[in-house]
Ligand SMILES: Cc1ncc(COP(=O)(O)OP(=O)(O)O)c(N)n1
Ligand SMILES: Cc1ncsc1CCOP(=O)(O)O
């Protein structure tokens with residue numbers, strides 16, 4: 380599975396980026412719009428939510444568990460400084476998707492116990508898309524976390540994130556993660572639609588192995 384994280388550059392705004400990712404076949408979009416006021420965020424959420432409905436794609440919000448229902452979204456992604464996953468679960472119930480951020484096996488264990496549906500684990504490498512990055516994991520970091528999960532019988536999808544390029548997909552997927560979250564590699568490609576198609580093709584090839 381591939382999750383597209385919205386961002387902007389000099390060519391595309393948040394909604395256009397999401398539209399291109401969907402046109403390339405992505406079926407999981409996260410609206411990440413740091414520090415946006417509620418009305419700006421909701422305007423983008425309404426537009427992207429509509430695009431996702433048309434494409435039967437999952438639509439989640441970054442950070443804002445309290446806006447999920449009003450936005451008509453399917454869920455939320457929560458980091459260490461956001462609402463705790465357990466509290467979001469009480470607020471939203473079991474029908475919404477809740478993802479959490481991990482950088483270590485301890486984070487994974489905590490999020491699993493708190494009832495997350497999936498874990499965004501990273502960063503794989505340095506990226507300018509997010510400020511104040513946690514320590515870089517690289518492929519070895521994912522291998523360590525996945526092997527600790529096996530030891531402790533923890534089963535939850537791990538989505539790798541952070542500076543991932545299409546050329547990284549075989550190495551990243553070979554670590555045992557379930558999927559990839561990506562932003563810059565799609566938005567900065569000559570053709571975002573074709574790049575998303577490439578991400579999906581390469582990820583599915585590794586999953587089929
Ligand atoms: C899939 C996915 N994984 C990790 C993150 C990072 O979330 P967080 O730690 O809350 O940082 P911000 O994205 O809010 O800056 C994510 N958004 N998505
Ligand atoms: C939101 C987030 N969390 C860790 S890295 C990252 C940014 C992902 O975007 P990119 O694929 O451009 O590095």
Ligand SMILES: [Mg+2]
Pocket residue numbers: 441442456457458459461
């Ligand atoms: Mg966050």
